[in-house]
Amino acid sequence: MKPKKPGYVNLLQEFSIPLIAGVLVALVHANLGWESYEKIVYWNPFAELFGPEWGVVFHHETTLHFLINDIFMVFFFGIAAKEITESILPGGSLNPIGKALNPLLSTLGGVVGPVGVFFFVLWVCVKEGLFPGFEWPVLANGWGIPTATDIALAWLVSRAVFGAGHPAVSFLLLLAVADDAIGLVIIAVWYGDPGHPPELSWLLLVLSGMVLAFVLRLIKVQKWQPYVLIAGPMAWAGLVLSNLHPALALVFIVPFLPGPKRDVGMFLDTEGAVPAPGNHDNHTPLFNFEHDLKTFVDLGLFFFAFANAGVRFTAIGPMTWIILGSLVVGKTVGITFFGWLALKMGMPLPASMGVKELVVAAFIGALGLTVALFVADAAFIDPELLGQAKMGALFSGFVGIVAIPLGSMLGIKKIRTLRTRPGGTEET
16 A cells, blocks of 8 residues: 655645745746856756766757756656546546547637737737837747646646536646647747757657557556656657657657546545446556656646746736737637537537636636746747746736636536436536
C-alpha cells in the first residue's frame, strides 16, 4: 500500500497554490531584481558543472527555462492526455466518442475567435498610432498568444463553478488540451527558428515510439514506466529533432497505456477513491501513471510559473489590453458560438450542459495565463512587446475570480459526482 500524502500537499494541489505562488514570486523577483531573475531563468547548470559541451542538447541550450518548458511540461501534458483517454471510456463524460465532437468544434471557436479579435483591435490601435516605431508584421506576430487556455487553472476554476463531477469539467479539459495542442503547433509552424526549419522526417521517430507503446500493450506490460521512459523519449527526440516543440511527446504515448474498463473519475487519487459499480481495476498502468506523478507535476508548476511569469509592471501597454481582450471576448464568443453551432448540427453537449453552461465554460476558457506566457516567449523578441503581451496573459487570471460569481448569477447547478448506472445517470 502506498503511503498517504500529507493533508497540506492535497491542499496545495487542490487549489493550484504552487502555480499561483510561482506567478507571484516571479512578478516580485522580476520587479525587484530583473538582472538576477534573468540570470536564474537562463542559468545553464550542465554547462557550468560539466563544461560547455554538456550545455547543449539537440542544438538547444539546457538552461533552466529549457528544462522546465521542454522537459518538465512533457509530464504536465501527459497527465492531461491521461484524463482525456479515460473520459472517452464507458461511463466517461465524452463517451460515446460523438460527445467529443462538440468540444472539439468549440476548440476551433476558441482559436478563431481570439485571432479575429486580435487582428481587428490591433488594426484599430495601429490606425490610431498607438505603436510608434513598430511595423505591422512584428505586431501581428502576437496573434497566437490568445489562442491558449491554461489547463491547470481552467480545471481548478471549472470545478469551483460546476462542481467536481460536472461533465463541463471534462468538456473544458478536452477543449484546453486541444487548444494548447494547436498552440504548440502554431509555435512550431509560425514561430519556428529560421535557423532550424522543420525537418518532418524525424517524426518517424515519434511514430516508432507509438509503435513500441502499442507492442508493449499487446504483450500486456503492466507498468507505466516502460511506456513513458522508453517510448516517451523516442517521441520527445522525434519532435525536438523535427524542430517542433517536444512538450506534447507523451500525448502520443499515454493513450496506449492499459487502463480501466470504465472512467474512474477526474484526477481521482487512490486516497478515498470509490470504484464505479463493477469497476475493480483502478490500479492500472494508466491510473498509476497519474497517481505516481501528479504530485510531482502539481508542485513543479511553481517552477514553470516562475520561469515564465517574470514581467516588470512597467511593461503594461497597448499590447496588454489587446491580448486580454482577445482572450476574454474572443474565447467567450468563439467557443459559445461554435459550441452552439455544433449543437444545431446534431453534435450534442455533454450531459447536464446547456447553453448557459456553455457560456460559462467559454468564459473560463479565457484563462490564458501560463500557457499564453509559453506562446508569448516564442511570438515576440522585442522586450517591450514581450512584456506587454505577458502582462495581458497574466491579467487573464482574473477571469477565474469573475467566473465564480458569474456561474452563481446564471444559476449553474453544481454536480459533485456523476455516476453512470444501468438505468441512467445519478447526479449528486
